[in-house]
Amino acid sequence: MTVRVVMVDDHDVIRVGVRESLEDDIEVVGEARDVESAIVAITAAKPEVVILDVHLPGGTGGGALDVLAAVLDGPNPPKVLALSVSDAAEDVVAVVRAGARGYVTKSISGPDLSDAVRRVATGDAVFSPRLAGFVLDAFGAAGGEVADVDEDLDKLTAREQEVMRLIARGYTYREVGEKLFISIKTVETHVGKVLHKLQLSNRHELAHWAAQRRIV
Numbered sequence: 001m002t003v004r005v006v007m008v009d010d011h012d013v014i015r016v017g018v019r020e021s022l023e024d025d026i027e028v029v030g031e032a033r034d035v036e037s038a039i040v041a042i043t044a045a046k047p048e049v050v051i052l053d054v055h056l057p058g059g060t061g062g063g064a065l066d067v068l069a070a071v072l073d074g075p076n077p078p079k080v081l082a083l084s085v086s087d088a089a090e091d092v093v094a095v096v097r098a099g100a101r102g103y104v105t106k107s108i109s110g111p112d113l114s115d116a117v118r119r120v121a122t123g124d125a126v127f128s129p130r131l132a133g134f135v136l137d138a139f140g141a142a143g144g145e146v147a148d149v150d151e152d153l154d155k156l157t158a159r160e161q162e163v164m165r166l167i168a169r170g171y172t173y174r175e176v177g178e179k180l181f182i183s184i185k186t187v188e189t190h191v192g193k194v195l196h197k198l199q200l201s202n203r204h205e206l207a208h209w210a211a212q213r214r215i216v
Contacts, residue, residue, distance in 0.1 A: 003121045006030040006045050008038040008067065009053040009083070014106070018051060018083070021110030026117055034058040039070045047078050048121045051113075052100070054084035054091050068098040079120045083113070089134040092127075096135055101204070102126030103135075115172060125170075125204035132170030135211070155197040163190040167203055168210035 003026045009015050010033045019028045030045035032038035035058035042050055050071065056063030064082060071077060082095045082103040092103050101120045104113065105128050116126045127135060153161060159180075166176045173187045180187075191203075200206050 001025070002027050003049055003117055004029045004045070004047040005049045005051055005117060006032065006038075006042050006047040006078070007051050008032045008041070008056065009051075010034060010057055014053070018113070021113060022117070023111065023114040026114055035063060035066045038067045042067070042071045042078060043074075046076070049117050050078045050080045051083050051117065052080050052095075054082050054086055054095060064095050064100075065098050068095065068100060072099045079123070081116055081120045081126065083108075087128070087131060092131050092134045103131055104128045105131070112172065119203070123202050123204060125207050127170030129169060129171050129175065132168070132207070135170075135207070152198065156194060160190050160194050160197075163187060164194045164206065164210065167191055167194075168207045170207070 005022070005026055005028050007015050007018055007028050008031070009018070012033075015031050015033075019031075022028065029047055030041040032041040033056075035056050038052070038056065050067075052064050052067060054064045056067070058066070068080060072080070080100040080102075082100045083106060084091065084103070085106050087105050095103060101123070102116060102125055104116055104126065108116070108128065119126050125135075156164060162180060163176055166179060171179070173184045173191070176187045177184045195201065195206065198206070198209060200209060
């Protein structure tokens with residue numbers, strides 16, 4: 001299935017580079033370079049995913065925050081993947097609080113960006129590995145105490161717990177496999193078992209579950 005994307009960045013070379021690096025099942029159906037043109041393009045194209053630079057000219061609330069406020073308020077809003085040179089905690093947390101489903105840095109490879117777009121389109125939360133901790137810290141701190149942590153964890157094998165923690169931190173299946181020296185298929189199997197045992201639907205819920213319990 002093709003994922004329709006609008007690309008928002010104020011640098012022409014970045015938009016060209018992203019468009020050329022995306023894989024064939026991802027179609028760029030619109031582009032914009034500032035807040036105003038982004039809102040127009042997203043409203044007109046109705047993409048599944050918006051790849052959104054964090055710092056944009058125009059608007060009043062910090063660029064990406066203006067775009068998020070405008071496009072996520074209507075019916076059938078797109079999923080938003082922030083793509084930025086910034087790896088500052090305040091930027092990551094701000095755009096996630098505003099409704100972005102993921103945040104990756106511009107050092108990401110083409111295949112990994114394509115994978116992130118697909119995952120965001122299906123509802124997953126996607127973060128560059130070193131940025132996931134910012135989100136878990138911010139939202140975990142607000143989550144309060146959760147009872148029966150040990151009982152929940154006891155449902156998982158030691159290997160499933162390893163996989164769960166890495167997935168909750170934002171690592172891709174391939175990265176988890178490389179770290180644990182197992183195949184991507186085995187990672188997928190473990191994730192499926194973890195979600196089933198914890199009665200969760202997707203990686204986003206798993207990340208939230210782990211953040212609330214402060215076990216990542």
